[in-house]
Amino acid sequence: MAKDVMIVTEIWNDAFRKISLEALSEGRRLADELGSSLTAVVLGDAVEAHAKTLAEYGADTILMAQDPGLKTFRPCEYENVVAGIIGDQAPGIVIFGATRQGRELSACVAARLNAGLAVECTGFALEEERLVATRFMYGGKVIATVDIDGDIQMASIRPNVFEVTKADGAGKLESVAVDLGEVNVTLIEEKIEMSAKAELTEADYIVSGGRGMESDDFSVLEELADVLGGAVGASRNAVDLGWRPQSDQVGQTGKVVSPKLYIACGISGAMQHVAGMSTSNVIVAINNDPDALIFRAADYCIVDDLFEVVPAITAELKK
Amino acid sequence: MNIIVLMKQVPDTEAPVEIAASKDRLDDEDIKWAINPYDEFALEEALLIKEAGDDVTVTVITVGPDRVSEAIRVAYAMGVDNAIHINDEYDDEAYGAADAYTTAKIIAKVLEDTPHDLIIAGNRAVDDDNYQVPAFIAKQCNLPMIALVTKQTIEGSEITCEQSIDGGTAVVKASLPAIITANKGLNEPRYPAFRAIMKAKKKKVDERELDEIGFDPETLGAAGAKVKIRSLEFPPERAEGKRIEGSSPAEKAAELVKLLREEANVI
Ligand SMILES: Cc1cc2nc3c(=O)[nH]c(=O)nc-3n(C[C@H](O)[C@H](O)[C@H](O)COP(=O)(O)OP(=O)(O)OC[C@H]3O[C@@H](n4cnc5c(N)ncnc54)[C@H](O)[C@@H]3O)c2cc1C
Numbered sequence: 252m253a254k255d256v257m258i259v260t261e262i263w264n265d266a267f268r269k270i271s272l273e274a275l276s277e278g279r280r281l282a283d284e285l286g287s288s289l290t291a292v293v294l295g296d297a298v299e300a301h302a303k304t305l306a307e308y309g310a311d312t313i314l315m316a317q318d319p320g321l322k323t324f325r326p327c328e329y330e331n332v333v334a335g336i337i338g339d340q341a342p343g344i345v346i347f348g349a350t351r352q353g354r355e356l357s358a359c360v361a362a363r364l365n366a367g368l369a370v371e372c373t374g375f376a377l378e379e380e381r382l383v384a385t386r387f388m389y390g391g392k393v394i395a396t397v398d399i400d401g402d403i404q405m406a407s408i409r410p411n412v413f414e415v416t417k418a419d420g421a422g423k424l425e426s427v428a429v430d431l432g433e434v435n436v437t438l439i440e441e442k443i444e445m446s447a448k449a450e451l452t453e454a455d456y457i458v459s460g461g462r463g464m465e466s467d468d469f470s471v472l473e474e475l476a477d478v479l480g481g482a483v484g485a486s487r488n489a490v491d492l493g494w495r496p497q498s499d500q501v502g503q504t505g506k507v508v509s510p511k512l513y514i515a516c517g518i519s520g521a522m523q524h525v526a527g528m529s530t531s532n533v534i535v536a537i538n539n540d541p542d543a544l545i546f547r548a549a550d551y552c553i554v555d556d557l558f559e560v561v562p563a564i565t566a567e568l569k570k
Numbered sequence: 571m572n573i574i575v576l577m578k579q580v581p582d583t584e585a586p587v588e589i590a591a592s593k594d595r596l597d598d599e600d601i602k603w604a605i606n607p608y609d610e611f612a613l614e615e616a617l618l619i620k621e622a623g624d625d626v627t628v629t630v631i632t633v634g635p636d637r638v639s640e641a642i643r644v645a646y647a648m649g650v651d652n653a654i655h656i657n658d659e660y661d662d663e664a665y666g667a668a669d670a671y672t673t674a675k676i677i678a679k680v681l682e683d684t685p686h687d688l689i690i691a692g693n694r695a696v697d698d699d700n701y702q703v704p705a706f707i708a709k710q711c712n713l714p715m716i717a718l719v720t721k722q723t724i725e726g727s728e729i730t731c732e733q734s735i736d737g738g739t740a741v742v743k744a745s746l747p748a749i750i751t752a753n754k755g756l757n758e759p760r761y762p763a764f765r766a767i768m769k770a771k772k773k774k775v776d777e778r779e780l781d782e783i784g785f786d787p788e789t790l791g792a793a794g795a796k797v798k799i800r801s802l803e804f805p806p807e808r809a810e811g812k813r814i815e816g817s818s819p820a821e822k823a824a825e826l827v828k829l830l831r832e833e834a835n836v837i
């Protein structure tokens with residue numbers, strides 16, 4: 252029989268990240284096709300209340316690793332625990348969300364288990380019970396189809412690509428014994444600000460500003476993002492000018508995002524920026540220069556002053 | 571102190587790419603190459619440590635084909651002391667399409683006899699976007715790894731780093747030798763003058779072939795990779811964008827919202 256599919260989930264701000272549900276939904280589809288079962292792994296301090304809900308997304312078994320030392324993401328501890336679980340359960344496929352945490356954790360676990368890991372995948376197929384993945388390379392310029400070698404095929408998924416679908420899973424809750432294991436990096440201090448707003452890479456809607464914003468006053472963009480229920484991003488110039496934090500930067504040396512809708516305001520459209528947003532579902536560009544490169548990447552183009560257009564869009568949406 | 575910088579040469583983002591006839595790699599011919607931007611941060615940080623301390627040696631390690639010598643010259647012009655180039659030129663099919671696992675295996679092997687107190691890598695290579703090579707090296711060499719570093723201080727045999735985490739920053743420490751990965755925000759890389767790059771042509775590069783360092787090429791590259799590229803293709807081209815006309819910003823806004831609702835179905 253085909254081996255199980257395992258999803259390593261992530262809790263953030265007291266809820267599962269949307270990407271964990273996306274991964275579970277895709278995992279369910281794969282497990283059904285394989286005729287195998289779907290296991291979700293949940294790590295944290297006390298996770299049972301959350302963990303239970305995963306049955307609704309198709310999890311047959313929900314493994315809880317609970318320990319105060321797992322309250323926030325610690326790479327060594329998480330790696331030890333996840334590698335242990337994979338060792339015990341021997342799944343055939345393990346999928347993570349390609350978040351800040353998921354990327355590091357998946358890489359450490361793959362290295363530990365000497366497994367192949369395809370990062371930020373956007374599609375999966377099964378061929379003779381083996382996972383075949385598609386993923387972007389070269390800043391979104393090329394799509395690769397890749398085979399993943401070995402007994403354990405590991406992959407992470409790009410946020411906002413796979414649909415969340417509800418499904419009935421057996422939802423058997425199990426606690427696993429936690430051994431945090433050997434740790435060679437010590438945490439001294441953590442500064443985390445929880446925000447009710449969607450994290451940039453997970454947001455369905457992103458309104459980004461560039462040097463065309465002229466100052467650190469991004470309020471027109473924030474208002475539009477609020478109406479859409481999205482997040483505000485920035486170009487590198489806006490970040491380097493100190494107008495926005497580094498964590499808002501979209502592009503090659505910032506975050507790669509693929510929201511449903513990306514609205515670029517006062518951004519010229521340099522390739523390094525486009526590399527971070529070209530796989531967005533729909534792209535709108537607002538720029539007062541009719542020849543701006545950003546219009547080549549956009550589906551809808553408005554040549555006008557952003558300070559007039561953006562508030563008008565917000566007003567229109569509020570109607 | 572010996573600092574190693576892991577540097578990869580990648581296609582310049584601004585240049586278009588072509589897919590090779592074999593479909594499993596890019597056509598190398600007309601590509602313009604550059605140092606991976608995150609590795610520029612890594613190089614700069616190593617040089618800042620060197621300039622602030624006594625007796626610091628900075629060695630670049632890079633795995634790649636012949637063309638990588640160009641990137642090495644830039645690194646020399648920036649100020650590194652030594653460069654080790656493991657040449658995996660792929661005339662031979664077996665050498666192509668390396669993945670994180672095979673690349674890390676090569677680098678880990680070289681590290682066996684290259685003194686290292688601190689290894690600085692980039693957070694990711696912007697060509698394959700793997701985010702993996704440093705983790706594989708950390709594991710193979712049994713080193714602590716600190717990812718996405720935006721600030722570091724070394725005291726005695728300990729390194730303390732500020733790193734980007736979800737929702738903020740963390741401060742962590744580890745004993746040296748360790749490997750850290752550079753995030754944007756760590757520093758502003760210097761750009762060497764053209765003349766300095768030309769002068770760097772004279773610098774000696776420690777170039778090694780795979781078999782010289784004890785590898786059977788058959789176990790590396792595409793043959794040894796755990797993630798094997800089957801084929802590359804271009805994503806479907808986006809249709810040309812629609813220009814939204816209107817006599818006022820309000821009219822344009824209304825038209826856009828209508829299109830987003832009715833045509834694109836995204837809101
Ligand atoms: C190694 C490397 C990595 C990089 N990584 C990134 C990255 O990750 N992300 C990134 O974004 N960039 C990155 N860059 C920088 C990139 O090349 C561009 O310089 C940058 O994206 C430009 O930012 P911008 O569009 O905000 O500014 P500009 O290029 O100055 O563009 C401002 C735009 O605003 C428009 N404008 C001005 N006023 C108005 C108005 N009132 N209404 C409407 N439009 C207006 C102008 O017409 C112009 O098009 C990188 C560069 C390098 C070399």
Ligand SMILES: Nc1ncnc2c1ncn2[C@@H]1O[C@H](COP(=O)(O)O)[C@@H](O)[C@H]1O
Pocket residue numbers: 576577578606608609612631632633634670673690691692693694695696698699700701702703704
């Ligand atoms: N071929 C290579 N030669 C030297 N260093 C590399 C190579 N590939 C990756 N690295 C290092 O590993 C980092 C992460 O790369 P990757 O895991 O490919 O995204 C890069 O920023 C480099 O520092």
